[in-house]
Amino acid sequence: QKEVEQDPGPLSVPEGAIVxxxxxxxNSAFQYFMWYRQYSRKGPELLMYTYSSGNKEDGRFTAQVDxxxxxxxxxxxxxxxxxxxxxxxxxxxxxxxxxxxxxxKLSVKP
Amino acid sequence: xxVVSQHPSWVICKSGTSVKxxxxxLDFQATTMFWYRQFPKQSLMLMATSNEGSKATxxxxxEKDKFLINHASLxxxxxxxxxxxxxxxxxxxxxxGTVGFNEKLFFGSGTQLSxx
Numbered sequence: 299q300k301e302v303e304q305d306p307g308p309l310s311v312p313e314g315a316i317v318x319x320x321x322x323x324x325n326s327a328f329q330y331f332m333w334y335r336q337y338s339r340k341g342p343e344l345l346m347y348t349y350s351s352g353n354k355e356d357g358r359f360t361a362q363v364d365x366x367x368x369x370x371x372x373x374x375x376x377x378x379x380x381x382x383x384x385x386x387x388x389x390x391x392x393x394x395x396x397x398x399x400x401x402x403k404l405s406v407k408p
Numbered sequence: 409x410x411v412v413s414q415h416p417s418w419v420i421c422k423s424g425t426s427v428k429x430x431x432x433x434l435d436f437q438a439t440t441m442f443w444y445r446q447f448p449k450q451s452l453m454l455m456a457t458s459n460e461g462s463k464a465t466x467x468x469x470x471e472k473d474k475f476l477i478n479h480a481s482l483x484x485x486x487x488x489x490x491x492x493x494x495x496x497x498x499x500x501x502x503x504x505g506t507v508g509f510n511e512k513l514f515f516g517s518g519t520q521l522s523x524x
Contacts, residue, residue: 341501
């Protein structure tokens with residue numbers, strides 16, 4: 299089993315829709331969880347950062363972590379065409395490195 | 409957020425030559441830097457972890473003699489791809505953070521390497 303599993307999509311939604319992106323992870327020791335957005339041929343950009351379980355909201359973005367089920371989610375409200383990108387979930391490994399999911403490619407149609 | 413500068417953003421080289429990629433943390437001191445490689449439509453794969461002033465730790469399957477990493481200061485790490493071959497063509501990305509104090513990692517803009 300991979301340490302972080304993420305459905306690669308692609309996911310296509312109409313503008314204004316609520317988007318739900320999800321990942322599961324295998325190691326219950328992970329404590330730090332991140333969501334990155336990556337545009338084509340660019341470095342990932344940190345979107346959301348969560349420590350342990352709970353919710354975190356930032357504008358149209360909400361990150362959720364459920365450590366009991368090892369499940370992390372990112373919700374995007376009122377999605378915009380500019381949100382079209384690949385979204386990577388990541389967990390912080392014991393060595394400090396980031397372990398990424400495969401990334402979900404999102405397309406928001408006008 | 410913190411700024412990590414990566415240079416160059418694009419490099420084309422001939423097979424057999426060496427290429428150096430620089431990663432700088434501009435507004436913080438990075439005790440740890442990570443180098444990733446990303447093939448088209450794939451996720452980022454960790455190549456190595458470098459700590460300032462010590463030898464890099466390479467992931468399984470990554471040749472340390474081919475991918476030379478130097479982290480001589482708290483703001484600069486370099487990755488040198490030695491004797492590059494076409495199969496080394498990929499998108500290389502660095503990330504930096506201050507482990508323990510700030511658990512966030514920030515990424516450079518990436519370097520697209522094309523080996524002819």
